[in-house]
Amino acid sequence: MKLRGALLLFVAALIASSAWAQGDAAFEARLQALEKELRCLVCQNQTLADSSAGLAEDLRREVRSLARSGKTDAEIKAFLVARYGDFVLYKPPVKATTWVLWFGPFALLAGGAIVWWMIPRGRRTVGRGAAVAADGLPRPDAMARARALLDDTPAH
The missing domain is CATH 1.20.5 (Single alpha-helices involved in coiled-coils or other helix-helix interfaces)
Structure with missing residues (x-):
């Protein structure tokens, strides 16, 4: 009789632990989804779930604590936004x-x-008064103007 009672107690404990583990798995999945929507405040473009920074660990503990106390995801986000601003949201509104x-x-x-x-x-456009052609050689009309100017100058 004692063996049957012990066996019954063992089976009941297994069933209870299985139900608790399933509830805990759902809770963990909820936390992971929430952490993917929150930004690490010290890392460049990383979610709270991806970051290994000390502050990210603190924020994950805070999120876990708020979730265990019965807060909804929206309430947790509102709390973090009130404390850290919209930057804490990975996709700010x-x-x-x-x-x-x-x-x-x-x-x-x-x-x-x-x-x-x-x-x-602006660099490709050659001005009208440019003395050098696109190939780098002096333009013929510029050379003629230069010769005319040199010929007209009085000698000292």
Whole structure:
């Protein structure tokens, strides 16, 4: 009888641990998904899940603590945004304070394209008064003007 009771207790413990492990696996999956939506504050372009920085470990512990206390993902994000700003979100919302983050790269790219387009055009254009042709030799009309100027100058 004692063996049967011990066996029953063992089976009940296995079932309970299996259910707990499945619940824990869902919790871990939720945390990993949330950490992929948050940015490491000290690393360049890394999520909280990918970073190995000390601050990232602290933030992961904080996220885990908030999640264990029953906070939703939205509440955890709101807490971190209130503390660290929109930069903590890997994909910050488009609003007036984040326009530079969203549209700055496109503006810089457009400005660079305009500069690239304007500068080579100015260098390729040979002015009307240029004394040297495109092949590097003196232009005949420039040479004639130079001779005329030299012939007209009075001798001292």
